[in-house]
Amino acid sequence: MSEDSFTENEIQEKIIWANVIGLTLSWIIWNPFQNAVWTYWQVFLYALGATPFIISLISALSGITISIARIPGGYLADKVGRRILIVSMTYVIAFTYLIMYFADSWEIILIASIISNIALFYQPALNAIIADSLPKSARGRGFAIINILPSVVTLVSPYIAYLYVSRFGILWGTRELLLLSFISGIVAATVRLFTLKETIKRREKLDSNIVSEMKLEYRKAIRIVWSKMKFLLISYALTGIAMGLSYLTQFYALKYLLVSEDMWAYIQIISFATYLVLSLPFSVATDKIGRKPPIIAAALVAFISSIILAIAPIGEQAFMYVLISSTLGSLAWAMVSSALPSIEADLLPLEIRGKGYAVINLINSLVISIAQLLSGAIYTFLGPRMPFYLSSLFWFFSLIVFMKVPETLKK
Numbered sequence: 001m002s003e004d005s006f007t008e009n010e011i012q013e014k015i016i017w018a019n020v021i022g023l024t025l026s027w028i029i030w031n032p033f034q035n036a037v038w039t040y041w042q043v044f045l046y047a048l049g050a051t052p053f054i055i056s057l058i059s060a061l062s063g064i065t066i067s068i069a070r071i072p073g074g075y076l077a078d079k080v081g082r083r084i085l086i087v088s089m090t091y092v093i094a095f096t097y098l099i100m101y102f103a104d105s106w107e108i109i110l111i112a113s114i115i116s117n118i119a120l121f122y123q124p125a126l127n128a129i130i131a132d133s134l135p136k137s138a139r140g141r142g143f144a145i146i147n148i149l150p151s152v153v154t155l156v157s158p159y160i161a162y163l164y165v166s167r168f169g170i171l172w173g174t175r176e177l178l179l180l181s182f183i184s185g186i187v188a189a190t191v192r193l194f195t196l197k198e199t200i201k202r203r204e205k206l207d208s209n210i211v212s213e214m215k216l217e218y219r220k221a222i223r224i225v226w227s228k229m230k231f232l233l234i235s236y237a238l239t240g241i242a243m244g245l246s247y248l249t250q251f252y253a254l255k256y257l258l259v260s261e262d263m264w265a266y267i268q269i270i271s272f273a274t275y276l277v278l279s280l281p282f283s284v285a286t287d288k289i290g291r292k293p294p295i296i297a298a299a300l301v302a303f304i305s306s307i308i309l310a311i312a313p314i315g316e317q318a319f320m321y322v323l324i325s326s327t328l329g330s331l332a333w334a335m336v337s338s339a340l341p342s343i344e345a346d347l348l349p350l351e352i353r354g355k356g357y358a359v360i361n362l363i364n365s366l367v368i369s370i371a372q373l374l375s376g377a378i379y380t381f382l383g384p385r386m387p388f389y390l391s392s393l394f395w396f397f398s399l400i401v402f403m404k405v406p407e408t409l410k411k
Contacts, residue, residue: 016133020146022195023130026090026188027150032157033180037097039161039268040261042251044174050106052251056376058110059247063369066117067362073121074221074358075214078351082129083196085122090192092119094185101178127357131345132199143338144283151276158268165261221355228347229360231404236360237367238398239299244371245391246306248379256384257318267323274330275337283338291343292407298335299402303395305329310388346408 045055076085096116103109134142164173226233253259259267282294305328312321348356375387 014135015142016197016199018195018197019129019133019199020142022192023126024146024149025195026191027146028153029191030181030184030188031150031154032160033177033184035154035157036161036164037174037177037181039158039265040165040170040174040250040254042248043170043254045106045109046251046255047171048103048106048109051376052248052379053376054106055251056247056372056379058106058113060369060373060376061110062113062117063365063372065114066120066123067365067369069118069121070124070358070361070365071218072214074124074355075217077122077125077128077354077358078200078217079354081198081200082125082132082354083198085125086129086196087189087193089119089122090189091186092116094182094189097178097182097185101175101182123361124354124357127341127344127361128353129196129199131341131348131353132350134345143341144280147337148276148279151272151279155269155272155276158265158272162262162265217352218355218359221352222359224349224352225356225359229344231401231406232343232347233360233363235299235398235401235405236364238394238401239302240364240367241371242302242306242391242394242398244368244373245375245378245387245394246309247368247372247375248384248387249309252309252379252384252388253318253322257312257314257322259318259322263319264322267319267326270323271326271330274327275334278331278334279337282335286338286342287409290407290409291339291346292402292405294335294339295343295405296399296402298332298339299395299399301328301332301335303392303399305332306388306392306395310385310392343405343408 042055045058046052050058073085093116096112096119099112099115100109103112130143130146161173161177164176167173168176250264253267254261254264285294305325308321308328309325312318312325344357344360345353378387378390
């Protein structure tokens with residue numbers, strides 16, 4: 001065991017502050033510029049010649065790529081360690097923003113997105129190192145700390161995006177933001193390089209039987225995940241469809257409902273602020289009253305949010321509808337941002353966490369990607385509102401299934 005690793009008993013009993021602080025600081029540095037890029041991302045792709053279907057296709061192919069990449073990623077997270085994957089791939093992802101900065105067509109953006117999502121195979125390692133670093137009694141509040149502090153600085157992202165877009169236009173304004181995302185990403189990766197500590201006791205060498213061993217390990221992991229998380233996985237599939245169908249919200253609001261660019265920025269700021277203010281109270285509730293109640297409430301709120309967006313009028317009144325819908329969506333996210341990671345960490349044994357998170361994320365990514373692809377087709381052929389009506393239907397189905405998910409916090 002190296003000096004940078006911890007025993008399982010230590011992991012269960014103490015917070016590993018180096019990891020909590022290192023990851024939080026890296027997100028504080030990187031997130032504001034990443035989120036600024038996504039503020040007008042779909043309209044940026046449209047300016048590069050992408051249709052609504054192509055916009056959905058880019059996201060769907062990226063999602064399918066990461067779904068496949070997470071499979072070896074989860075195996076490697078448990079086999080060779082969390083830290084090495086997180087640090088190295090953070091550098092790779094940062095460089096994809098530089099490729100996008102020079103892109104003059106949506107096809108180049110697609111290639112860079114696929115590279116970025118291949119590098120995101122480190123996500124199971126990231127999920128695992130966070131869960132490893134937080135004892136069960138403090139997971140709700142721990143996840144809140146990691147989520148909330150970066151969100152404080154992310155609150156200014158839409159305003160930063162609007163400043164660049166209003167000055168340089170959608171095309172060049174977003175390009176400048178991509179360059180800033182590259183620079184801040186390199187800094188964030190370097191912070192992780194110097195702060196993160198390994199959390200698994202043994203880091204093993206890979207051998208020639210890696211494929212057969214990976215299959216064996218994943219069979220075992222899938223059995224454990226399914227036995228412990230059956231209803232949660234079904235719920236994730238339903239919510240994945242709901243989220244995928246509503247993927248074109250930004251394009252729908254700006255190009256169909258005719259919400260102005262400045263009003264869209266205000267909507268994003270208010271939504272971020274809502275999440276920021278409410279995340280901590282709900283994280284405390286997650287550790288006090290349980291994981292399940294916030295999850296059920298969130299599904300109900302998301303259902304209402306989707307309905308409001310679907311019926312929003314075109315023109316000046318659209319702003320208020322989109323604002324209410326987006327704020328409710330942030331409320332729902334605040335409810336589950338600590339509850340879902342906590343219930344996952346409660347249910348996944350330490351030794352299979354990397355593979356377990358890979359399985360969970362595989363389901364999420366595949367379902368969301370397929371639904372995103374469908375959203376583009378439905379938007380084009382059945383009308384812009386139809387994806388959001390269908391999304392609300394699947395939120396309702398998920399609400400019913402979430403009620404069957406067992407509570408994991410022992411009172």
